[in-house]
Amino acid sequence: KAIANECQSNFISVKGPELLSMWFGESESNVRSLFDKARAAAPCILFFDEIDSIAKPRGSSQGGGEAGDRIVNQILTEIDGVGVKKNVFVLGATNRPDMLDPAVTRPGRLDQLIYVPLPDHASRMAILHANVRKSPLAPDVSLEEIAERTDGFSGADLTEVCQRACKLAIREDIARASAGEPVSDSQRVISRAHFEDALEAARQSVSSEELKKFKLYRQAQGIGA
Structure with missing residues (x-):
């Protein structure tokens, strides 16, 4: 929200689980509607909290099967679409970066990874x-x-x-x-x-074990604070 204020942009925030639905095709529809709303409000910052809940690796049991794969595909399609006009910026937050589909953090998508440490x-x-x-x-x-x-x-x-x-x-x-x-x-x-x-x-x-995992992930990915 602070970033949106600095950029004088509109701000839309959504928690990943809010987009999920038990009905066939409705989760993908929710994703499309959300991005349509962001485009209509451009310039806009679209923020996904707990993005790991809707962007798990495709083809794995943890991704929720075919339904989970369709949601990830829809998110990737929408992110690629907003990148054309450059007036909708997509941000995501997660405490499980290792649970994200690699395609989500590919260059041109959510490619800037920033580690936010515990407050000093x-x-x-x-x-x-x-x-x-x-x-x-x-x-x-x-x-x-x-x-x-x-x-x-x-x-x-x-x-x-x-x-x-x-x-x-x-x-x-x-x-x-x-x-x-x-x-x-x-x-x-x-x-x-x-x-x-x-x-x-x-x-x-946040346990010391979790902090160690974050440190190892940062080192492996070359992420700065």
Whole structure:
């Protein structure tokens, strides 16, 4: 979306599984309709999230058989078609690049592979600030410390920590109100204790084994960050 804003282009985002249908031929029709919509909105950036779900290697059991092959063929045809006018740009995101059909990443199609690493300290600070910008924080909350303690967390992991801390604060307020205790506005804050409890329950969604796989894939493909 940020790229679309920079390019002053329209933006269409779709998750791969949303295009899949149990009815014969409907998945391919969904792909055609999506690209037609992108062409009508040109200049446009068309973004496929979880693209591995609809672009698995053809001729393999993991590709979903003939139905999966037809979807991949339709996607390839449409990508080749938008390349003629150069006013529709196709982007895709996946955490399983090894599961993509090789033809999808062939030159002239999705040929620019970019590895997006887990957020560093500065990025984690920015993500935390974005998540709590509208939430009242107690003076004892240090986002700097939270960023230090969450090395290896993804953006989604950090969002979960903030949301969990917020829910804990809300539950505490509800419990006080139910007990008949007066609660002032100054008490309606997310405290360090709430974040401590949230961090205890937090988990990293990307394991060290997965990071090793990404590193090996990057080295094999010569992909830069």
